[in-house]
Amino acid sequence: MKKILIITIIIFSFINNIFADEKFGEIFIKGVSYAENILNENYKNFLDKIKSSDSTETLKQEMIISPEMKEKVLKIPSYMFHYIENVPKNTKDKLRYNLSFSPENLEKLMIYLKENNIETITHWDVKEILEGKKAIPQKAIILGFDDGHLDHYTEAFPILKKYGKKGVFFVVSNFASTDPNYMNWEQIRELQAAGNEIGGHSFSHPNLTTVNAKELEKQVIESKKEIEKQIGKPVISFAYPIGKYNETVKKCVEKAYLFARTTKYGGEINPKKLLEIPTLRITPDFSIKNVGKYFEKKK
Known part of the structure; x- marks a missing residue:
């Protein structure tokens, strides 16, 4: 015990003498400060690089389709919802009703x-x-909710949770930031935390075939970066606003997303056309039993 005490006193005395040397203490403090500055600067540069990067490697998740899946068309229909609300049939707003x-x-x-x-x-x-990491479900569908309407959070979300189901919520980034009629970022993060997917749906929901190259980049890529920044997770799917796209739009989407859903009719996912996934539109008079009939037809 005495030996340990003596050694401790000697070490303390040695360290104290070193730092008593004003020159050494100054050098040591400068060294620590310099190291901190380097770390802080590197971290800042790293964040700036992510924010300003145009590289598809940082924008897009990697996916290598397994050989056995390349030719296999998946019988997985993607359903498209908009408003989850009771709209009177005799309303003047026929579009909203439909x-x-x-x-x-x-x-x-x-x-x-x-x-x-x-x-x-x-x-x-x-x-x-598609990567061969998960078996193809016997019966599976995708529930897609477009635009990020507030009722997706207040109405759809509680119902999905109640029955242990999940959906894909395609959000318009500017609406989430500015419009109270749409889900805000906190609500969107809550959806994701519950197992739902958050997809991109542009910055402000324009017809993407009518905008210039700079605006297209903003609508498709910059909006994706904003969503990822807000939810803290990569975004891999996109829904074309009002279903409008052409080859130019598709090439821009391809830079950042693995999947893109159209408004074209269909209920399958073709590995060769992952940026043109068709959909089945949900309307007020949609027959629920049609979901089951789809799988009966595909047997």
């Missing part, structure tokens, strides 16, 4: 899916299926 689906009907759909063992999956699941 794009609506009541919360009551959404709940009936969830019950039907549960009773018929139909899974709900996301594009992250599709990615793993």
Whole structure:
């Protein structure tokens, strides 16, 4: 015990003498300060590089489709929802009515899916299926909610949670930041934390075929960066606003996304056309039993 005490006193005395040397102390402090500056500067440069990067390597997630999946068309229909609300049939706003689906009907759909063992999956699941990391589900669908309407959070989200289902919520980044009629970032983060996927749907929902190159980059790529910054997770799917796209738009989307959903009719995912995934539109008079009939047809 005495030996330990003596050694401790000697070490303390040695260190104290070193720092008593004013010159050494100054050098030591400068060295620590210099190291901190380097670390801080490197970290700042790293963040700036991410923010300003145009590299597709930093924008886009990697996906290597397994050989056995390259020719396999997946029987996974992607359904498209807009407003989850009760809109009177005699309303003057016919467009809103035609794009609506009541919360009551959404709940009936969830019950039907549960009773018929139909899974709900996301594009992250599709990615793993195509990579050969996950088996193809016997019966699975994608529930896509477009635009980021507030009722996706207040109406759809509680119903999905109640029945253990998940969806893909395609959000318009500027709407999320500025418009109270749409989900805000906190609500969007809550959706994601519950297992839902957040997809891109542009910056301000224009017809992308009519904008110039700079604006297209802003709508497709910069909006994706903003979403990723807000939710803290990569975004791999995109939905073309009002379903409009051409080869120029598709090439821009390809820089940043693995999957893109159109408004063209269809219920399959072709590995050769991942930027042109078709959809099945949900309308007020949609028959829930059609979901099951789709799988009966595909047997």
